[in-house]
Amino acid sequence: MKKMIGLFVCLIFMGLQVVNAQSKQISGTVTSAEDGLGMPGVSVVIKGTTIGASTDIDGKYSLEASPEDVLMFSFVGMVTQEITVGQKTVIDVVLETESIGVDEVVVTALGITREKKALGYAAQEVGGDELNTIQQTDAVSALSGRVAGVQIASSGNMGGSSRILIRGANSITQENQPLFIVDGVPMDNSNYNAGGAASGGGGIDYGNMLNDINADEIEDISVLKGAAAALYGSRAANGVVLITTKSGSKGKKGFSIDFSQSMGFERVATIPEMQKKYGGGTIVADEDGGVNGFATVTVGGQTYLHPQYQVDESWGPRYNPNVNVVHWDGFNEDGSVKETRPWVAPANDVEDFWETGVTSTTSIGINKSGEDYGMRLAYKYTDVDGTMPNSSQEKHDFKVSTRADLTDKLSVNGSITYVRTKAKGRPEIGYGDNSVGQKFFQWGQRQLDYKRLKNYKTSTGEPITWNRKSFTDPHPKYADNPYWTAYENYSDDMRNRFYGNVSASYEIIENLLVKGSVYGDYYNFTIRERTAVGSQATPSYYEAAREYSEFNYEGIVSYSKKIDDFDLSGLVGVNRRDVRYDFLRGQTSGGLVVPGVYNLLNSVDPALMNDITTERQTNSVFAQFAVGYRNMLYLEATYRTDWSSTLPGFENKYSYPSISGSFVFSELLEDITWLNMGKLRLGWAEVGNDTDPYNVQKTYEYNGDGAFMNKPRLGVPDDLLNENLKSETTRSKEIGLDLNLFNNRIDLSATYFDNRTFDQIMPLQLSQATGYASRFINAGEMTNKGIEIALGVTPVRTKDFEWNVMFNYTKVNNKLEKLYNDLESLDIQRAPFGGVFLRASLGDTYGTLWGTDFLYDDAGNKVIGSNGYYESTSDLVPLGSVLPDFTLGIRNGFSYKNFDMNFLIDIRKGGKFYSLSHMWGMYSGMYKETAGVNDKGNEIRDAVADGGGIRLEGVTGDVVWNEDGTYTVSNTAANEKYVSAAGWGARHYHGFGYPSAQSVFNADYVKLREVTIGYNIPKSFLNGIFNSARISVYGKNLFTWGLDKKGFDPEMAANGSGNVQGLEGGLQPMFRSYGFNLKLNF
Structure with a gap:
């Protein structure tokens, strides 16, 4: 903390300068060299500032500038021009068509900028303007569909987490997320899912730590893969995402203010289809005292009908407006009957529980620049009213950045950002006591009116729930009232x-530069969770505090020189990384002594405590050398050695080399006018992935389950540590082709890559006789081979209209090549209630779902047993990988005069996911399929003898099992047997011996991810108050097509940023959002 304050003080002193300027009005017309017509929408900016204007429909502009200012005229696809103002008051400009689109520079490892055509590896950037066409909640999900080779999965929860994979998953058990670097600062991106949320087992998704990045401040994002990331050594196995934020620009004098205001509204978009014909309970036979399927009770001499409150299923009576019953809320507080109401479908159904979420975002950026300095001060305030009742989030984001030339040779720069995030009522996900999604879509009673459920407690604070234990006992049996959950059992x-960072660079001699930098990342994070007295679960209070800090100290010496036809550059550097993590948690035990008091001292039994501290250090040296010949041949080599404290002392040193090259063959084909640029490239690299602290030497840990004779207990960990553990290694190769054709009308980048990760760090299960559960070893090998294509096309470009299309295609073939000795599979995670496992299996794709499957005959028909239900395999078999076959993002951009429109389509093909909600929802009669009409035209819930029931599609036959586990099916015939709807629903539960594959679905989708319509207000309407103004409207996640199971979106099974994916244990709805945005510059 003191270090960060010190950085802040340095930045304040670095930015103290005052500038005065004389200005005058400049006007003119910008025309195209192609047709001589005026060009609307051309950006006219004073170099080194954000002060500027845009040309109107006739190509005319005007702005104030000083004689020493340089005006920059830029437009997509045209050559940028710079003109010094001098004594002129009228400046007319003719823009030429840009001939080559790859002379641009891109940001590469260590923040080094290089010409794109010189790179021997794929490089793709996304500009901040493109990212922020809509209001983005986080920088990770904003990349969805925008970068080839990148796969994004977002949870959709308020402030929830997102997962990003670059060229597939490389590690079986270690981190597969890339390294994120913001302005040189390596950012921790931990995902703190409470409980078993990551496996669908219940808990709260508190989001990625990367959510702390202000998307409005992003200048651009570069995604580094393979050889491009090798300079980051043991942290680069999964690629690197480089984020450059807006900063003060040195140059001409100027002052400007950027302002934006956005409002977004969020509503439920996708939930499972629920049946609307039958209410809660099970049919109560008349001989058991029931009437019309209801239970009866006599109070005060009067007999009442009532549903089975204690049952959390919906196999009850069919709705009948002529039948009146005592509903769950038909009682007075003294327990007497207050009213009866008709037995009908609810007027306010489950989707009405979620409210309209509202997000308000206000941003302001102040820029001040001079000849030898630049400063930027930015602030953003985000206020969120969530879709879950009693949920909210508030975020403040402050940033100051500055850079200055103190002398001709010495320059300094730096920035610091402070973010404060406060949230309340984040929804629990997965299968848990406080997961309202699990209660809504797995168990429940369908007649519940959710407006009435808002009456969730009595005047004395006692809970009122639909799931009473009995007519005379109002306490919850299985489920709390969802509003009780939202307002009493919430978290905050x-x-x-x-x-931030601070750095200083000094030019010793011409082109020889030495630079020293300090990069720091620090946060503290507190969580509180409560379960109130009166809840179905044991009352409790949980509190956790985390503190994380990482500081990197780096020194670099670089040199560049042009000698005849050769361009030479190189650098050497050193880095030291210090990381500390502290975790303190406590939880009550046995309940709460005093209701409503949430404090660890209010525990009935001694509170359970845990205190963890970890530290690690990595020391590194690295070097880079690059040479270019005649702008045609390029070669780059890098080398890095890391010494990691988390590995054994005798084997803690690992080296990571890379080499890449490119051949710009278009330099030899200058006569081919339509070929603006053509390049072949080749890259090879070796990078690593080390382990967590304290996985090497044997240690003891405190047992948080209490003390013995008032003494804390120590114990050995469950895992036997390995003194010979070493780093995972990923060896990558890639070859690619880049083409730029027809004056930037077509731009193609295609890459084939081959990644092989060996010496995988994985747990090996041990015999219980050893006293340990497992031991970490180096074993196993996994490959990722695939192609990625980024294709940009401009089909139409005229004076007033332009249409641009960008395609980003990724296909990855993943395979687990080796494990350990005769080990054939490794369980990554078990779904709640078992039955389905997420496994890494030899010879198969990583992250494969295993469960029981249908039996099939030779023609592919499902086999049905003599009881009329599906037959099942006796053993677990692979049901499909959770990874997609390919992803495709298609971005279309249209501009007409001052109007523009953009939309992004996100496509995923292949992969599977398992839905626990579907399994239990079918079991409990909640879903539409359980109340349909059969092929006879009768209700499937009618008795089979009365023409009801359901006939499953498939064949009957004789099944013979072979000794090797295979089977044969003979004497097949079409199934003609009808079974009860309730029996069919119950047999979706795998525990009864039926296929768990019934709840495994394809993860395909086509999503209209974003739509934006914007208008740049003409300068003539701004009356000189503003330099520019823009207003836009947007929509996000507007439509989804191609779902295997209607109402079940595969992104509902996105469980945080970890390796556990494809297991849905208690879904939250998917939401669509709409909003508007206003941007001003003055």
Whole structure:
């Protein structure tokens, strides 16, 4: 913390300068060299500032500038021009068509900028303007569909987490997320899912730590893969995402203010289809005292009908408006009957529980620049009213950045950001006591009116729930009232984060530069969770505090020189990384002594405590050398050695080399006018992935389950540590082709890559006789081979209209090549209630779902047993990988005069996911399929003898099992047997011996991810108050097509940023959002 404050003080002193300027009005017309017509929408900016204007429909502009200012005229596809103002008051400009689109520079490893055509590896950037066409909640999900080779999965929860994979998953058990670097600062991106949320087992998704990045401040994002990331050594196995934020620009004098205001509204978009014909309970036979399927009770001499309150299923009576019953809320507080109401479908159904979420975002950026300095001060305030009742989030984001030339040889720069995030009522996900999604879509009673459920407690604070234990006992049996959950059993959390950098560079002699930098990232994060007295679960209070800090100290010496036809550059550097993590948690035990008091001292039994501290250090040296010949041949080599404290002392040193090259063959084909640029490239690299602290030497840990004779207990960990553990290694190769054709009308980048990760760090299960559960070893090998294509096309470009299309295609073939000795599979995670496992299996794709499957005959028909239900395999078999076959993002951009429109389509093909909600929802009669009409035209819930029931599609036959586990099916015939709807629904539960594959679905989708319509207000309407103004409207996640199971979106099974994916244990709805945005510059 003191270090971060020190950085802040340095930045303040670095930015103290005052500038005065004389200005005058400049006007003119910008025309195209192609047709001589005026060009609307051309950006006219004073170099080194954000002060500027845009040309109107006739190509005319005007702005104030000083004689020493340089005006920059730029437009997509045209050559940028720079003109010094001098004594002129009228400046007319003719823009030429840009001939080559790859002379641009891109940001590469260590923040080094290089010409794109010189790179021997794939490089793709996304500009901040493109990212922020809509209001983005986080920088990770904003990349969805925008970068080839990148796969994104987002949870959709308020402040929830997102997962990003670059060229597939490389590690079986270690981190597969890339390294994120913001302005040189390596950012921690931990995902703190409470409980078993990551496996669908219940808990709260508190989001990625990367949510602390202000998307409005992003200048651009570069995604580094393979050889491009090798300079980051043991942290680069999964690629690197480089984020450059807006900063003060040195140059001409100027002052400007950027302002934006956005409002977004969020509503439920996708939930499972629920049946609307039958209410809660099970049919009560008349001989058991029932009437019309209801239970009866006599109070005060009067007999009442009532549903089975204690049952959390919906196999009850069919709706009948002529039948009146005592509903769950038909009681007075003294327990007497208050009213009866008709037995009908609810007027306010489950989707009405979620409210309209509202997000308000206000941003302001102040820029000040001079000849030898630049400063930027930015602030953003985000206020969220969530879709879950009693949920909210508030975020403050402050940033100051500055850079200055103190002398002709010495320059300094730096930035610091402070983010404070406070949230309340984040929804629990997965299968848990406080997961309202699990209660809504797995168990429940369908006659519930959710407006009435808002009456969730009595005047004395006692809970009122639909799931009464009995007519005379109002306490919850299985489920709390969802509003009780929202307002009494909520969580809250707060995070304070500082991150920033300060650096100084000195030019010793011409082109020889030495640079020293300090990069820091620090946060503290507190969480509180409560379960109130009166809840179905045991009352409790949980509190956790985390503190994380990482500081990197780096020194670099670089040199560049042009000698005849050769361009030479190189650098050497050193880095030291210090990381500390502290975790303190406590939880009550046995309940709460005093209701409503949430404090660890209010525990009935001694509170359970845990305190963890970890530290790690990595020391590194690295070097890079690059040479170019006649702008045609390029070669780059890098080398890095890391010494990691988390590995054994005798084997903690690992080296990571890379080499890449490119051949710009278009330099030899200058006569081919339509070929603006053509390049072949080749890259090879070796990078690593080390382990967590304290996985090497034997240690003891405190047992948080209580003390013995008032003494804390120590114990050995469950895992036997390995003193010979070494780093995972990923060896990558790639070859690619880049083409730019027809004056930037077509731009193609295609890459084939081959990644092989060996010496995998994985747990090996041990015999219980050893006293340990497992031991970490180096074993196993996994490959990722695939192609990625980024294709940009401009089909139409005229004076007033332009249409641009960008395709980003990724296909990855993943395979687990080796494990350990005769080990054939490794369980990554078990779904709640077992039955389905997420496994890494030899010879198969990583992350494969295993469960029981249908039996099939030779023609592919499902086999049905003599009881009329599906037959099942006796053993677990692979049901499909959770990874997609390919992803495709298609972005279309249209501009007409001052109007523009953009939309992004996100496509995923292949992969599977398992839905626990579907299994239990079918079991409990909640879903539409359980109340349909059969092929006879009768209700399937009618008795089979009365023409009801359901006939499953498939064949009957004789099944013979062979000794090797295979089977044969003979004497097949079409199934003609009808079974009861309730029996069919119940047999979706795998525990009864039926296929768990019934709840495994394809993860395909086509999503209209974003739509934006914007208008740049003409300068003539701004009356000189503003330099520019823009208003836009947007929609996000508007439509989804191609779902295997209607109402079940595969992104509902996105469980945080970890390796556990494809297991849905208690879904939250998917939401669509709409909003508008206003941007001003003055």
